[in-house]
Amino acid sequence: MNQVVPLPRWWMWRPEAEVGPARRAATRRARRDRIRPVAVLAVVSAGVLAGVLGVTAPKWWWVGLACVPLLVLALVAVLPVRLADWDVVLAGSARDVVHCGQFTDPVQRRRAGRLCVHFDALRGLEARRVAQVELLLWRALVALRDSLVVRDALRRAENxxxxxxxxxxxxRELAELDRRLDQFEDALRIVAEEIVEESDPDLTDSALRRVASLDPLH
Known part of the structure; x- marks a missing residue:
């Protein structure tokens, strides 16, 4: 039997994006998904208990017992919700986050994933340069995501x-975008490899400055 291997998840938030609204939306969604099946069971159970106890027990008894499922529902509703980072990402808007689930083209999804992996290796370097690269990477990922519609239309277009x-x-425009993105990815990869190999810090800084000077869109 073939096992389905889950795709590696990656994402990037827009620099200076406010994650709070997405976290609150994810919390509401998780709480709603958790309550929905319990609510159905509670309502059905309360109705059954009310019918049965209304015949077999004094009135004050069945009113109290029939409310037990509803009290359980209320307890479930107030329990804290545990969120994974991915839950918050899925609740974010396309304006604020780029993630693997937005990429229907597996080739471009892997390409964007590599860019994110290379960038993760840079986080311990000079903060100002890393912030510049982060902004460039965000723009590159958005451009790559936006190009998916055009690529799909070209595949379907009749000449x-x-x-x-x-x-x-x-x-030609897509080819130019791909060329610039490849150049940007190569520069990121070089910095990441130098960090892993613990190369000369001066060489690493020089490579980082080169990445920060690139513009993957122009």
Missing amino acids: RPGLAAAIAETT
Whole structure:
């Protein structure tokens, strides 16, 4: 039997994005998902108990016992919710976060994932340079995500006479974007490898400055 290997999850929040609203939305969603099955069971149980106890017990008894399922529901509702980082990411808006679930193209999803992995290795370096690279990476990931619609349209487009020029121009623009993204990824990878190999700090700083000077979009 073939086992399904889960895809590696990656994401990046927009620099200076406010994560609080996404966390609150994820909390509400998790609490709602947890309460929904309990609520159905509580309502059904309360109705059954009310019917049974209304016949077999004094009135003050069945009122109290019939409320037990509803009290359990209230207790479940106030219990604290444990959230995983991925839950918060899924609750975030596309304006604030880029993540693997937004990429339907596996090639571009892996490409964006590599960019994130390389960047993670930079976090202990000079904060100002890393912040510059982080902003560049965010712009690159957004551009790559936005290009998915265009790539899909090109795959489906028929090369008719009236569309040939537009298709050729769009293809050239995507090729230029890919070239710049590849250049940016190579520069990130070099810095990450030098960190892993514990190379000369001056060489690492020089490589980091080169990454910060690149613009993957222009």
